[in-house]
């Protein structure tokens with residue numbers, strides 16, 4: 001079961017009430033979407049770029065399901081004459097539905113195709129990156145998106161031992177690199193975690209689509225609408241912080257919190273994913 005992160009804080013900030021229109025840009029297990037619906041808004045549009053996520057759900061008269069990237073919220077709003085006066089939520093990253101699916105290649109636990117595309121229509125998968133990128137580009141991605149200090153060693157080993165087809169084969173290689181010189185010490189997280197995160201971010205162009213979304217369209221957003229963005233990576237959080245700052249200086253947004261909101265200890269103990277969550281909130285002026 002996917003537990004919605006920072007649920008209380010999100011519901012409080014979105015101030016859901018009849019007459020208001022909301023967008024959940026990252027539906028996933030629909031935990032947040034269902035909570036928004038409980039507040040009886042005028043309408044909720046729930047986006048997800050993953051067709052399997054959307055197909056699991058059933059729309060109602062108050063709830064539209066949109067199989068699309070959240071960067072398309074603005075064009076969707078224009079084409080369908082939707083004015084967002086309630087707010088938009090983004091809960092970035094991967095859902096547990098995707099992570100736990102042995103056929104999607106997100107988890108190194110399974111012997112699955114090294115895929116990692118959240119949108120099955122994307123042309124490029126993790127397998128293409130691992131088998132085609134040059135050593136420098138691989139090292140740069142693994143370092144930048146994964147904050148992996150052994151990025152160069154991992155990239156060199158990938159070049160040496162590729163091609164890679166399955167998810168667990170690459171993870172095993174990274175484990176071997178870490179095991180060298182570890183003197184039998186065990187690791188808090190699997191040594192492949194950071195490299196996998198980096199590949200996922202590159203496959204799905206996660207930073208680029210966030211930047212595109214943050215080219216906000218104030219013809220679609222109405223005054224009072226709240227933007228709530230939960231990120232799990234320092235690069236994502238920086239992008240959100242800088243974009244909000246720019247709009248504040250242009251008098252288009254006001255910040256609802258100066259510092260990002262983080263999960264309380266109680267939530268972290270029940271839902272470890274919330275540990276690295278950072279929520280930023282702003283309201284359209």
Ligand SMILES: C[S@@+](CC[C@H](N)C(=O)[O-])C[C@H]1O[C@@H](n2cnc3c(N)ncnc32)[C@H](O)[C@@H]1O
Pocket residue numbers: 002003004005025026027028029030031032033047048049050053068069070071091092093094095096118209
């Ligand atoms: C962390 S989950 C969301 C969980 C959800 N808030 C809940 O409570 O169940 C992230 C979801 O966002 C989707 N997603 C990630 N990036 C996206 C994007 N750029 N456009 C649309 N959906 C995206 C993923 O496919 C995934 O299903």
